[in-house]
Amino acid sequence: MVKGANVGLAALSEDVSSVMVSLGWSSATGEGDADVSVLLLDSKGKVRSDADFYFYNNPVAVDGSVQLLGKTPTADGNEDRIGFDLDAVPPEIDQVVIAASRYGRARFGDLDDLRLTLADGAGESLVQFSIEDAGAVSAFIFGEFYRRSGEWRFRAVGQGYESGLAGLATDFGVDIDDDAEEEGTGEPEPEQQAAGPQKLSPLPPSQSVPAPRPSGGAAEPSTARTKPAARPRTAKKKVTLPKATKKSLAENDSWRPARLFPVSALKSDREREMRATSVLLSVMAQVPEFGRRLTAAFGAPAGRTETFTEVSLPHGDSPRRPDGVIRVERAGKLWTALVETKTNGNSLKPDQVQAYVDIAARRAYEAVITLSNDVALEGSPLVDVKIDGRRKHKVALWHLSWAEIAHQAQMLIRHEGVGNAAHAWLLEELLHYLQHDNSGCHGFQNMGAAWVPVRKGIDDETLCQGDRRAVEVVESWERLVRQVCLRLGGELGEKVLPVQRVKRGTDPHARRAAAADQLCLQGRLHAELRMEGTPGILAIIADLRTGKLRTSIEVAAPEQGYPLTWAKRLIRQLAAAPADLHIETLVEGGAGPRGTLERLRPEPADIIPKDSAQIRGFRLSLFKSMGSGRGNAESGFIRSVDEAVDRFHAQVVAHLDRGGSRRTQAVQPTAGR
Missing domain, CATH: 2.60.60.30 (sav2460 like domains)
Known part of the structure; x- marks a missing residue:
């Protein structure tokens, strides 16, 4: 238009x-x-x-x-x-x-x-x-x-x-x-929370403040501003649970706490699928904030929600039994979605999903939702289904990964809060279940069949551009990066998003093909993560030739002051960082001095260019050997990436001055360095 x-x-x-x-x-x-x-x-x-x-x-x-x-x-x-x-x-x-x-x-x-x-x-x-x-x-x-x-x-x-x-x-x-900034931060009386709308503050979310509590004592001076008699606060007080659990009363480690959703008896994939579906759907129905969070993106209305499992629906000669059904009722209208679940790394079956799409179309249901360990990518559906264009009713096909569900639960119970303590406890039990190894609800944990041949081709220098296996590895890498963002964001309570530095409008297939060509030429996988409140973008480079993982961040130089002052201040911020942290000075028109934190601690001046070149900023990097296996075992590549990102954020990024984030745009990470 x-x-x-x-x-x-x-x-x-x-x-x-x-x-x-x-x-x-x-x-x-x-x-x-x-x-x-x-x-x-x-x-x-x-x-x-x-x-x-x-x-x-x-x-x-x-x-x-x-x-x-x-x-x-x-x-x-x-x-x-x-x-x-x-x-x-x-x-x-x-x-x-x-x-x-x-x-x-x-x-x-x-x-x-x-x-x-x-x-x-x-x-x-x-x-x-x-x-x-x-x-x-x-x-x-x-x-x-x-x-x-x-x-x-x-x-x-x-x-x-x-x-x-x-x-x-x-x-x-x-x-x-x-x-609004002058109104204070007190809490309103309970009866105020249900009152009419308050005046709205034109402040960003981080600066909005609740309305003040009216004073109950003597009359205010005549110069005081009068407040509306009843005003709701801008954000409800919600229940969150601390990350650290209370000290256990168990006599020894062999005593296991009773869980609402036990996982010890799960033996087969079918049992895992049935249990996981029932656990998730029941919590969605009982915790409105959680259920709404998952279904709103699928076009479901806000209303009364009920969930069902193992429903039998007619389909040809034999009935089909989707793993679950979600129904939302609002104003007498029903919104219905069929749910197909896979756990333990099992792949979705196209014929199963196609059958559910056909059933949903015939019965005028709105959606089919698939759940699995895999992460969906833009332009690359996990399952290809055919939509009969002759049917008037259209069915939307959506996908959720178990990692995304765990992320949403963690955001609510750790950071944003839910309506009451019972809801918080239910989400805590759900999160414990999802994160248990025996549940089968772990996230993306397999780099795919192409991983070993591609690594061997890079070692042998026989991997050629245009090889479809390289594209498959790039797709797996993108899934892993998106899952890292979900996991890290859930732990921090902040948005963590992958950055794609490509020209606008680039087709995702073309972008992945270009990345696969770069993998063939350089033997490297590269990704960038943008985290709220950090002074730069976290870069991850997996060098398949050397078997090393590099995590790094670039911090812009302050606008004022002297280079030696900048260097000393940076070293002080990194007092608790690992001694093997690499620090490199970024200068205009070339490379600057570099060294490990261990060497620079007694002599910060060594990081200052001797030729008085203009300093743009500093790059901080940690290196780690990466796993060779394609999965998430102790020696696997996926686990090594998780550990590298966690270590770098906890020991380096978390200690940097966040006030420098406004200058981040002055320094851009370089993919090949």
Whole structure:
């Protein structure tokens, strides 16, 4: 679509009662980001109340009409998704505005490949709107839905606001509190939590504050600001569990605590699949925050959820029994998904999944969800199924890895919290079950059949460009990197995303083919991880020729001060780092001095260039021997990557000054160094 164009949704698809909007962007540094927001407007073009403004502190509508689903990494940036149930939008709402905002001095003109994509309930892309002229604005309206003659239409807007989120929201009638920072941090009384919407703060999530507790003593001085009688806090107080468990009362280590989900009796793959499916689906039904987190991305509405296992459904001469069924009911309408589960590294069977897709289409179910140890990649479905174009009802096929489920459980119970202690305990039991070796629910743990031949071909220098086995290894490497991001993000409670430094619009198959060619030429696998709150991007290089893993981070030089001061300060920050940490000075136009931390501790000046070359920053690196096996055994490659990343983050990255992260863009990691 072009700016200003509009189209009726009914003309695009028969499945537009629920739609998905994706806002995407990229930046040269990989650091650019924005926050999405949605406004529901009446016939006068205004919100009915502040509750019609959905943003990071108000992400989901009670009626399920709007759901901010969060960010996902793409090949060249980020993509923020929003789910809309247009049938649930109140009849007095005539317009739904889709916008995004940036903070500080950041502007949308600094981002590349700004785009909006609209998909139907089956996940099929309907339209795309690309923005080329965003300009120096900090808030931007991408598009809007509006009613015309009882039907929903979509318009590509492309309008910017120099006044930012506050100016945009105010124009549509939202009551913005510009002095939120002065309001204090006290907790409101319990009865306030159910009160009407509060004034919204135009602050990023990290700076938003709850409303204060009203004082119960003497009257405030006349100069004090009066507060609304009833205001909810911006974030509910939730229950989280500490990572360290309480000291056990067991007499000795042979006493095992009783578990809600035992794993000791699991013997066969079939038993593992049945137990894992039942455990997961039961917790999804009983912990609304967890169930909603997993199903919202699949287009499920917000409503009453029930889950079932071993359901028999007719299919030809003999019935089929999917591993599970998820049903969500809202306003008398049912959303249904069939679930097919694999554990212990077993692969999904295309004929099984195809049968469930056919059954779902005949019975007008909305989705088929597959669960396995494998990680799905963009453009590379784990199972190819055929969709009968003659059928009016479309079925969406989605995949979840066990690593992603464990990540979501860990984020909730360790960092974000759930509604009550019982829910937190259920998630703790689920996480213990998923992480137990006997459950079969471990993550991606096998580099595939091509791993050993490719390594041998690199050693023998017989691996040629265009070899399909090299592409398979690159795909396995990408799956491993995505799983490392999930695991590390769950432990830290922060977003950890893979970085793809490629030209925008690059096809994922072409990107992997290019990486496979580089593997054949250089014998190296390379990846970069972007972590919130760190002063740089963590790079991982697996050199298959030398059998070494290199983990590194580049830290930009401060804007002010003297080089010797920078070096001394860096050495002090690394007081607890391993002695074999390599430090290299990055200079303009060439290589700078380098040395191990052990050698530089008594003489930090040795890292300063003798020719007074301008210092761009410092590269910190650790080296580790990598496993040779393709799996996750003690000597396996996957485990060695996990251990290398964990060690580097815990012993190096965690001790660096996070205040330097704003200068990260000055230094870009170099893949081949």
